[in-house]
Amino acid sequence: MTLNDLIASMAMELHDAETPAETADTIASYARLSVAADGAGLMVVRGGAVETIADTSDDIEAAHQLQAELGEGPCLAALEGGDATYLVRDTRADERWPRWGRAAADIGFHSVISSTLETSTRRIGSLNVYARGVDAFDDDDAAVISWLATHASVAIANVTEREGLRTALSHRTVIGQAEGLLMSSFGIDADQAFAYLKRLSQDTNTKLVKIAAEIIENTDQLGRHEPAL
Known part of the structure; x- marks a missing residue:
């Protein structure tokens, strides 16, 4: 399946999704496929607490929770603002989030892309993909996830409004x-x-x-x- 085919398929599934949970699960699944990642997840903040609203495996939630506990990491940085997309080629060697990077490597994740989920009126969270190999992602992959995050943000905002x-x-x-x-x-x-x-x-x-x-x-x-x- 080409990237264009994958995007078209995702758009159809997002159109049919009836709840925020279905929408988030669909986004995580297609984000993983789009860059051949080993896992993907969506992180948000609710009531002052970091929460994983979708993940393709339990260790994704563990990687997210580590960021909440340590107060650092690319997914948290994307969620809080700053650069729209963060590319981590080697979690253990990356000096931006040293404590989380070592912990992430210990649970098996060595490459990460995190991109902000936001609309023109509010920040929603972050879309994150993980790989077990070092240097598994490049700038082109980061651009794909950034593009997906833009469209995913609109889908999440729309379904949340309908649910409300x-x-x-x-x-x-x-x-x-x-x-x-x-x-x-x-x-x-x-x-x-x-x-x-x-x-x-x-x-x-x-x-x-x-x-x-x-x-x-x-x-x-x-x-x-x-x-x-």
Whole structure:
């Protein structure tokens, strides 16, 4: 399969991916194939913690976790900014991240390419490929991964937005159902029902959608606790 064929195939699979997890797995798989790497993975930061959202093998996640623990490494550097793409030809000899480089070599990875995943509005993470041999990648390989990272960033942003919209619509449906139950049970209007849900949410420090779900699950108890409006 040529690089053009591989890119076309990846584009089709990304189009069909329905969740961020499926999208990330697809990107990792094709990144590995595109430069004949031994493994690939995607790293992001969530809640201040480094997280691997896709990997083609367990030792990829281990290599990522080492960077989080040591506070250095090409994947972390690409994630945090700086150069868009980092090429490591020999992890044990590379002086930019000496502690991580030695640790990565010890688990069997000697060559790495890391490229930033970002859109015009936000940084998402990093796309990373690994090889067990020294000097396994060159500048052309780095350019391929950089190109893939650009298109992967758009795919991740799009599927994340769709997922967010689906979640928002689902939450609206649950809240609407709870409002309807309150209206029919207590003879109140929609504004009063929503105000009651909102007050419960604030008083109990509980998300509005969770309050709504609990009301739906406990419909038989509604008549016992008429809301104070």
